[in-house]
Amino acid sequence: MEEVILEYIRNEYLDEDDEEDIELDSKTPLISSGIVDSFSMVSLKRFLEKKYEISIPDAEASAEAFDTVANIVRLIQRHQGDA
Amino acid sequence: MAYPSAIREVHGSQLSEIREQGLYKEERYIHSPQSARIQVEYPSGAAVKAVVNLCANNYLGLSSHPDVIQAAHAALDERGYGLSSVRFICGTQDIHRELEAALSAFLGTEDTILFPSCMDANAGVFEAFLGSEDVIISDRLVHASIVDGIRLCKAVTDTYKHANMKHLEQKLEEHQGKRVRLIVTDGVFSMDGDMAPLDEICSLADAYDAMVFVDDSHATGFIGRTGRGTPEHFGVLGGIDVITTTLGKALGGAAGGCVSGRKEVVELCRQRARPYLFSNTMAPPLVAGALKVLEILSSSTARRDKLEENTEFWRRGLTEAGFVVKQGESPIVPVMLYNARLSQDVARDLFAEGIYVIGFFFPVVPQGQARIRTQLSADHDIPLLEKALEAFERVGEKHGILGLDKKGIIEKFGM
Ligand SMILES: Cc1ncc(COP(=O)(O)O)c(C=O)c1O
Numbered sequence: 001m002e003e004v005i006l007e008y009i010r011n012e013y014l015d016e017d018d019e020e021d022i023e024l025d026s027k028t029p030l031i032s033s034g035i036v037d038s039f040s041m042v043s044l045k046r047f048l049e050k051k052y053e054i055s056i057p058d059a060e061a062s063a064e065a066f067d068t069v070a071n072i073v074r075l076i077q078r079h080q081g082d083a
Numbered sequence: 084m085a086y087p088s089a090i091r092e093v094h095g096s097q098l099s100e101i102r103e104q105g106l107y108k109e110e111r112y113i114h115s116p117q118s119a120r121i122q123v124e125y126p127s128g129a130a131v132k133a134v135v136n137l138c139a140n141n142y143l144g145l146s147s148h149p150d151v152i153q154a155a156h157a158a159l160d161e162r163g164y165g166l167s168s169v170r171f172i173c174g175t176q177d178i179h180r181e182l183e184a185a186l187s188a189f190l191g192t193e194d195t196i197l198f199p200s201c202m203d204a205n206a207g208v209f210e211a212f213l214g215s216e217d218v219i220i221s222d223r224l225v226h227a228s229i230v231d232g233i234r235l236c237k238a239v240t241d242t243y244k245h246a247n248m249k250h251l252e253q254k255l256e257e258h259q260g261k262r263v264r265l266i267v268t269d270g271v272f273s274m275d276g277d278m279a280p281l282d283e284i285c286s287l288a289d290a291y292d293a294m295v296f297v298d299d300s301h302a303t304g305f306i307g308r309t310g311r312g313t314p315e316h317f318g319v320l321g322g323i324d325v326i327t328t329t330l331g332k333a334l335g336g337a338a339g340g341c342v343s344g345r346k347e348v349v350e351l352c353r354q355r356a357r358p359y360l361f362s363n364t365m366a367p368p369l370v371a372g373a374l375k376v377l378e379i380l381s382s383s384t385a386r387r388d389k390l391e392e393n394t395e396f397w398r399r400g401l402t403e404a405g406f407v408v409k410q411g412e413s414p415i416v417p418v419m420l421y422n423a424r425l426s427q428d429v430a431r432d433l434f435a436e437g438i439y440v441i442g443f444f445f446p447v448v449p450q451g452q453a454r455i456r457t458q459l460s461a462d463h464d465i466p467l468l469e470k471a472l473e474a475f476e477r478v479g480e481k482h483g484i485l486g487l488d489k490k491g492i493i494e495k496f497g498m
Contacts, residue, residue, distance in 0.1 A: 015244060015245075034446070034449065037223055037242050039219075039221065039233065040240070042240060
């Protein structure tokens, strides 16, 4: 799951010439570092919901919950548990 | 009245943190009108020094133009200093409407509404005509004032990679279910000096039934054959639904901004835009000055032509000297240094050489993208720029960066 989300973020947020400069792993801050802008979180949330067949309430889609891939994975696993 | 010492300490430590991170912005005191050559006191208390100004938005050299000053003087005598009112109470003089009409004619739009600044125009415009059933799809490098305006609006938000049309197309497809899709971009990007490909953006907008918004603050008056801005450059004059721009840069540089475009959008701004409704009207001397600026620009392209010539000379000169220059055609010419400390050191050494420029680094530009942003003006001339170029070469030589590419600079100085 981690790899799938990292791949999405690489495609969606990094340009070819950034890729060599920016190291991205599950602990890299995404929003606080400026890699992911808060305006596109809707898109990221929608991708996760579709991919993992879950529904994330808006209240839980905070900048904090989305700030690292590790956090995102935790959030998804919690919701998959619900289903 | 209560400002307990504990809170004072909290604020104090926030300020120290800003200093420790090297992000503290120090103002330099200018003792002369805005121009190609200015008198600068820096650091504070130091003797005033004559320097060449390469960091003003005075693209057309109109900030201190005698005809503009005279027009402002005349309005001061005839219409007074200020109006002490918002527009819709008793703050609209005939000249305000005249300026709005002149801007519409210049930009090739249906109607225009003035704001106290372009920051205010961007803060108010989105909320005035979009709601929760709409989506705003913005370029990831749009100006901070647009970011704030989008935040104030209830529309759904999304972004696309800087100037990446494939990505924009994906996003337009994804949001076909929305009532309005608004594509939002700067015309010229202020930190990079590159332009949004408005021809392609307009084609996509046609194909995917979207509106187009352009902030042309760094283009109005000089980009395009007759200075109408990026829409003219890309052959889509009259095709942009909403343009915002400023009177605070090329157009005299005093203050003021506007929203120009579809007349219903302009009218909705007049009824609803909060920075328009709840902030004072533009002062008469500024309105008259801006009218004179538009008159000057409509009668001759000499100033934008000279600016273009200066820009070409400068871009070529820096590149040949061995600096890494962001490619583009605008008079915003960033010299890439990547490392924040290096950008500060180079700016300081240039100041000692009599060249006034500023180093920009994170968070104003992305991490590892520090640079010196140089900006040309029609007030500059080639001999002046030749001297400035020599100073750049001396400083570049001193730091051993001439001829190095991005990799070379990063290897030597780190990110
Ligand atoms: C792209 C852009 N939009 C808006 C503004 C704000 O303009 P004003 O100074 O009129 O508020 C600026 C100026 O910094 C700008 O660069």
